[in-house]
Amino acid sequence: MQLPVYLDYAASTPVDPAVLALMTDCLARPELAGNPAALGHAAGRVAQALVEKARAQVAALINARPDELVFTSGATESDNLAIIGVAQFREARGRHLVTALTEHKAVIESCRHLAARGWRITWLRPDADGLVAPAAVEAALEPDTVLVSLMQVNNETGVIQDIAAIGAICRRHAVLLHVDAAQGAGREPIDVRAQQIDLLSLSAHKLYGPKGVGALFIDQAHVRRVAPLLFGGGQERGLRPGTLATHQIAGMGEAFSLAAQRLPVEVAHTRALRDRLWTGLQQMPGVLLNGHVQQRSGHILNVSIEGVEGESLFYSLGELCVASGSACTSLANEASPVLRALGRSAALAQASIRFSFGRTTTAAEVDFALERVAQAVRKLRSFSPLRVAGG
Numbered sequence: 001m002q003l004p005v006y007l008d009y010a011a012s013t014p015v016d017p018a019v020l021a022l023m024t025d026c027l028a029r030p031e032l033a034g035n036p037a038a039l040g041h042a043a044g045r046v047a048q049a050l051v052e053k054a055r056a057q058v059a060a061l062i063n064a065r066p067d068e069l070v071f072t073s074g075a076t077e078s079d080n081l082a083i084i085g086v087a088q089f090r091e092a093r094g095r096h097l098v099t100a101l102t103e104h105k106a107v108i109e110s111c112r113h114l115a116a117r118g119w120r121i122t123w124l125r126p127d128a129d130g131l132v133a134p135a136a137v138e139a140a141l142e143p144d145t146v147l148v149s150l151m152q153v154n155n156e157t158g159v160i161q162d163i164a165a166i167g168a169i170c171r172r173h174a175v176l177l178h179v180d181a182a183q184g185a186g187r188e189p190i191d192v193r194a195q196q197i198d199l200l201s202l203s204a205h206k207l208y209g210p211k212g213v214g215a216l217f218i219d220q221a222h223v224r225r226v227a228p229l230l231f232g233g234g235q236e237r238g239l240r241p242g243t244l245a246t247h248q249i250a251g252m253g254e255a256f257s258l259a260a261q262r263l264p265v266e267v268a269h270t271r272a273l274r275d276r277l278w279t280g281l282q283q284m285p286g287v288l289l290n291g292h293v294q295q296r297s298g299h300i301l302n303v304s305i306e307g308v309e310g311e312s313l314f315y316s317l318g319e320l321c322v323a324s325g326s327a328c329t330s331l332a333n334e335a336s337p338v339l340r341a342l343g344r345s346a347a348l349a350q351a352s353i354r355f356s357f358g359r360t361t362t363a364a365e366v367d368f369a370l371e372r373v374a375q376a377v378r379k380l381r382s383f384s385p386l387r388v389a390g391g
């Protein structure tokens, strides 16, 4: 077993070997190195064909049409373009948006950016299990609401929102629905038609593709257009100008195509590992599951541990690559706002570990993690003044 054991697939995944091979070809072979917009010669047309093949591969995973996808630098940019782009384009219709406290920073900060410029934002608080009730979304709609932005799979807890129910409500009220599916795509089924999703953000590196590339799905019939954030050469219908990064995009396409083929196997694999770890962790007293027991994705297990101090716990797990709360918030060393929104105390939010599993995770790695966590918790509790309710 290679140390440290990597259990942070929700933060990023290694590039699949088939993806790497394709990307290397795109970068190294002169006949593939044309600018996808230089259609006057063969190399440009080959590059364009690579981009268009990838567009179709990405579209297939979410049941969209290829021409409804705009390539971006990742889900962060897609979230920004969706939220700010819709808000600006529809400003005359209204300046109210609905989102949740448990969204990714890319959504939260895009909404804050708008709030600072006069838009009104309703921040929904989920139930203690992390679910946003569709009825709460409906109750939050106002006559001037233009957009609801809610994620499919939460990146910290793995909780899956009922997007189909929320989509039906938004459609009925003629409000657009944006879904951040960076964590969910390829791990849980997504169908933009069946779930009535108008805009959807995707990232390649959460799904065995390269970092630095993503896409935004924009439903042609319901959205038509969003205001661009960048200006330049008119690529991607002017919504995202700039020379398309053929190698990144081709890599994303290949990764998404592989993900579509492997989805059922992947789901079964990660679920089995997650359940194995959860069963093991429950042998210890004072281990609390964060997020809904059933309605959650197989690749994430998030627990809070009573009777230990968060930072000490994290530093005693040096042989494991795991996240404490989330990769983004751990930089700021604050208690995870997502877990706080679920009603966890600051201490319990801090004493949380997010384990996330992927294609190459083995049962032996999970058992190793379990042993290391149990060891660390025993040791920390032996000299901790904090009490454990269960034992």
Ligand SMILES: *Cc1c(COP(=O)(O)O)cnc(C)c1O
Residues within 6 Å of the ligand: 010, 011, 073, 074, 075, 076, 077, 104, 106, 151, 153, 154, 155, 180, 181, 182, 183, 202, 203, 204, 205, 206, 212, 213, 214
């Ligand atoms: C990782 C992630 C993002 C950001 O994606 P990037 O491609 O890294 O910008 C946004 N939303 C969620 C839910 C994520 O998990």
